[in-house]
Amino acid sequence: MRKIDKNYNVLLSTQYKTLVDNLESNSTKHPLSRTYYDDIAMELYKCQQGVCAYTERWICPKELYDSTLWVNGKYQNEDSAEYRRVDHAGEMDHFDPNLKKDKYWLWSNLFMIDATINSRKSNEQPSSFLKPDLDDYAPEKYFDYDEETHRFIPNTDIEDENTRDEIQRMIDNVLFLNHGVVRKDRENFINDIRLKQKYNTPYKVDRFFTAVNWCIELQ
Amino acid sequence: MKISKIEIKDFHQFKDFSIDLTYPKGHAKEGQPLDKVCFIGQSGTGKTTLLELIPMHLYSHETNLIKKSDPTSLSKKTKIHISYGKKYENSFEIELLWELNKDTKKMRLKWSWTNAKLNSLEADHDKAVEKLDEWWLKDVSSKMIYFPSSLNYDLDIENEIDINSDDIVDFSQQKVANVWNLILDNIQKYQEEELQIRQEISKTVEQSSNNLETIQKALKKLEDWKSIEFNPIQDVAENCLDKLLANFKLKVKTELDIKTKDDIGFIKVEDYHKNEIPNGLWSTGTKQVILSALPLYLLKPKHTIILFDEPERSLYPDLQRTIVDYYSSLADDCQFFYATHSPIISSSFDPWEIVELKFNEEGKIYREVYYEGENHVDNYKWNPKLMRWDDILQRVFDLQDDGSPLRREKLNELATYNVKYRKLEKKGALDQPEAKEIIKNIEKLSKELSSWN
Numbered sequence: 001m002r003k004i005d006k007n008y009n010v011l012l013s014t015q016y017k018t019l020v021d022n023l024e025s026n027s028t029k030h031p032l033s034r035t036y037y038d039d040i041a042m043e044l045y046k047c048q049q050g051v052c053a054y055t056e057r058w059i060c061p062k063e064l065y066d067s068t069l070w071v072n073g074k075y076q077n078e079d080s081a082e083y084r085r086v087d088h089a090g091e092m093d094h095f096d097p098n099l100k101k102d103k104y105w106l107w108s109n110l111f112m113i114d115a116t117i118n119s120r121k122s123n124e125q126p127s128s129f130l131k132p133d134l135d136d137y138a139p140e141k142y143f144d145y146d147e148e149t150h151r152f153i154p155n156t157d158i159e160d161e162n163t164r165d166e167i168q169r170m171i172d173n174v175l176f177l178n179h180g181v182v183r184k185d186r187e188n189f190i191n192d193i194r195l196k197q198k199y200n201t202p203y204k205v206d207r208f209f210t211a212v213n214w215c216i217e218l219q
Numbered sequence: 220m221k222i223s224k225i226e227i228k229d230f231h232q233f234k235d236f237s238i239d240l241t242y243p244k245g246h247a248k249e250g251q252p253l254d255k256v257c258f259i260g261q262s263g264t265g266k267t268t269l270l271e272l273i274p275m276h277l278y279s280h281e282t283n284l285i286k287k288s289d290p291t292s293l294s295k296k297t298k299i300h301i302s303y304g305k306k307y308e309n310s311f312e313i314e315l316l317w318e319l320n321k322d323t324k325k326m327r328l329k330w331s332w333t334n335a336k337l338n339s340l341e342a343d344h345d346k347a348v349e350k351l352d353e354w355w356l357k358d359v360s361s362k363m364i365y366f367p368s369s370l371n372y373d374l375d376i377e378n379e380i381d382i383n384s385d386d387i388v389d390f391s392q393q394k395v396a397n398v399w400n401l402i403l404d405n406i407q408k409y410q411e412e413e414l415q416i417r418q419e420i421s422k423t424v425e426q427s428s429n430n431l432e433t434i435q436k437a438l439k440k441l442e443d444w445k446s447i448e449f450n451p452i453q454d455v456a457e458n459c460l461d462k463l464l465a466n467f468k469l470k471v472k473t474e475l476d477i478k479t480k481d482d483i484g485f486i487k488v489e490d491y492h493k494n495e496i497p498n499g500l501w502s503t504g505t506k507q508v509i510l511s512a513l514p515l516y517l518l519k520p521k522h523t524i525i526l527f528d529e530p531e532r533s534l535y536p537d538l539q540r541t542i543v544d545y546y547s548s549l550a551d552d553c554q555f556f557y558a559t560h561s562p563i564i565s566s567s568f569d570p571w572e573i574v575e576l577k578f579n580e581e582g583k584i585y586r587e588v589y590y591e592g593e594n595h596v597d598n599y600k601w602n603p604k605l606m607r608w609d610d611i612l613q614r615v616f617d618l619q620d621d622g623s624p625l626r627r628e629k630l631n632e633l634a635t636y637n638v639k640y641r642k643l644e645k646k647g648a649l650d651q652p653e654a655k656e657i658i659k660n661i662e663k664l665s666k667e668l669s670s671w672n
Contacts, residue, residue: 145638146637146638147637148634149633151631153638156635156638156639157642178627178630179620180613180619180621181613181619183621
C-alpha cells in the first residue's frame, strides 16, 4: 500500500545476500530449499514495520524481527523463545509470479502479506505500477480513500476509465484492500485514534498507515 | 465425569494435536473441565471424529464413524484426560493404541489407564478403577448420550427395546423414538386409571340421572384424581416440549383416546385448534426438536458427557439461539460437546469453550486460539456472546466478505461519489450542477444500502 523502502545493500542476512548475488552473477536458477525463508521474511517485516505490504494489517510482532536475532549474517530464533519464528500471520508473496520459476528468492520481488489475503489472491499479479518499492510509487497517485465508508477507490482524478477499472480490480480481487474484515479493522483503528485524540489520551499508529494519513491529522 | 484434555499423536488429519478443555485463568472455575465445548471448523477438520473418539476411549464403544475408520490408522497413542468427583478430585488418563496381536496376527485395540489420582493424590491403579466403577459410574452418573448429525427420524417405536441396554445411549445406532419406552408403562397406567374413573361416571349418570349432586360428585372425583395424579404426557408437554413447539404453533396432545399400550404409539402433536398433526406430516424441524429434547428430558442425564453433532439441523435461526442453553437446563452437571457449522449456535458459548479447528499448510489440523499472550479470560480477542451475527460469521467462521458482489459494487459507487463530493467541496464548487447530481446519487445509494448497515 504505502511506499516501502527495501534497501538491498543494508540487509542483515548477509549469508542469503551472498547466495543470491552468486546465483545472479552466474545466471543460475534459484534452489527451492527454504534455508533462508525466515531470513527473508524477517528482513521484509523490518522494511514493512510488521504490516502486510498491501492491506497494512498488523501481522508480525516487532520482537520477531529485532536486529539482535541476526548472528553472523543469519537469522536465528529458537523455537523455545517467547516469540517463535512461526508466530506471525503473514506469507511470502512473489509480486511477479513468473519470476518464481528461476528467481524464487529474488529480494526485489518479495513482500510479506496477510496469509488470508494470499490464499484469496492465489497467483493473481498486481499491476506493475502498484509495486510498493518502486522509486516513483506513491499510493495517492492511484488511490483515494472515502472516510465515510472506509473504502479505497481508484483516484477519481484519473481520466482513463480502463486504468480506473484496473485499479478497482486490484483493490477488490488482488490486493483485497476493502475486504470485509480488513476494512472493518481499519475503520475501527481509525475511529479508535479519533476517540483517543478527542479525549487527549496517548495512541500509537502501527498499522493502516496510508488510511490514517488520509483521514487524521496526527498530533 | 468430564474431559479436561485430548491428545492425538497421529490419527487421520491429526498430528501432534492437543487441546486443553479447562477454564482459563481469571475464571471462577479456573483449571476445572469446561461444562460445554463447541467444535467448529471447515468440513473435514475432524469435528465428528473428535466427538466419536470420546466414547471409543471411555467405553470402548464404537460409533458408526469409528466402525468405518481404518483401525490401523490409529498407529500412535491418543489420550484423553478425565476427572470426576464433586471437585474433580479424581482423575485418569486413558490411552488408546492399535497394536498387532502376535497370536491372531490381527490388529486389536489396547487401552491403558495411567496417572490415576484419588483426592488429587497419586493412587493405586486398581483402587482408582474400582472407585470409578463401583461408585461413580454405578451410583452417581448416568450413561453418556450421543446425538449424531443425522438422527433416525423414524417415529415407530419398538416396544421391546431397552434404550439403556448398551454402554452408552448411542442414537447413531438406535432409534431416538425408543426413548418413549421409558415412560410408556406409566402412560398406560395413567390412561387405564382415567378410563376406569370415566366408566364410573358413566355408570353414575346412568343410575342416578336425576340426582345432579351425585353426578357432580362423580365428576369431582375425576377432577381431584387429575389434580393429584402424575400425568407423564402432561409432564413432557409442560416441562419439556411445549415451549419449543410453540415456535411452530404446535403443542403436545395431552387428551388421548386410547385403550391399550399399542394404541399409544409415539408422542402426539396438535395445533392450537386441537387438530392432531399425524406423525407422518411433522416437519423435519419439529422432528429434530422433539427427538433432541425429549431424550434429554426422559433420560435425565447427570454427571455424564453428552455429544451433539450438528444440533442446528433443520432449525430456523431463532430457535438455534436458544437450544444450547435449553439442553443444558435439561441435564444435571453434564459436559456437553457440540460440533457445529452454525454461527448462531456458537453464540451460546464463551470464547474459551470454542475449539476452532483449522488446516495448516501441510493439511494437518491445529486449534486456532482466540487469546493473545497468556490464556486468561481478559486476553480473549472476541466473544461470540457479545458479537453481532455478521461479526461472528466474519471473524469466528472466517466468512470475511461483507456480502454479495453486488453489494460490494454499490459500496464502491457510493465511496466514489463521496470522494468526488469532497473534492468539489475543497474547490468551493458545490454550487455546480455536477455536485447536485452527486448528492442525488449519494442519497439514492445510501437509501439502498444504509438500512442494512
